[in-house]
Amino acid sequence: MNKFRLSMISAAVSVVVACSAAAQQKTIEDGVYTTEQAEAGQPLFEQRCSACHNADFYRGTLSNRNNQPLAYLFEEILVTMPADMPGSLMDAEYEAILAHILQLTGYPAGDAPLDYASGTMHTVNIVPPKD
Numbered sequence: 001m002n003k004f005r006l007s008m009i010s011a012a013v014s015v016v017v018a019c020s021a022a023a024q025q026k027t028i029e030d031g032v033y034t035t036e037q038a039e040a041g042q043p044l045f046e047q048r049c050s051a052c053h054n055a056d057f058y059r060g061t062l063s064n065r066n067n068q069p070l071a072y073l074f075e076e077i078l079v080t081m082p083a084d085m086p087g088s089l090m091d092a093e094y095e096a097i098l099a100h101i102l103q104l105t106g107y108p109a110g111d112a113p114l115d116y117a118s119g120t121m122h123t124v125n126i127v128p129p130k131d
């Protein structure tokens, strides 16, 4: 096999890999946080968020953001919330709070925690809550 054919094959392989990566887009129904993470987020959520929003508010937010990457919602929260002290928490604390919000609104937990720095939140889309 000559070098040209080899590189054609490897180009074809990378197209297939890229396509299957796109097909692997997850949603928040696929278990994108862990139970431990959601539990860690609960006290923070209660101290820093629940004075202004209840679970219904988050259900509305998730419905409005149908099909958007979860990273967009995370970034919005990171930059604007809590409204009385935006950006005052650590990234890991915002991740735990978002995990708690997903648990509270009825989405299942999974094996891996939410991790903004890894970029995976960009590959997870929001779908509306079931009820």
Ligand code: HEC
Pocket (backbone or CB within 6 Å): 045, 048, 049, 050, 051, 052, 053, 061, 076, 077, 081, 082, 083, 084, 097
């Ligand atoms: C002092 C009151 C207050 C606190 C505390 C607060 N928020 Fe908010 N939040 C607001 C207001 C005001 C808005 C914008 C108006 C609205 O949509 O109700 C908002 C909007 C939001 C939205 C909608 C964003 C969007 O664009 O869809 C989310 C999600 C949210 N807050 C999450 C949080 C989280 C998570 C916390 C805790 C870290 C928090 N909020 C703490 C007042 C607050």
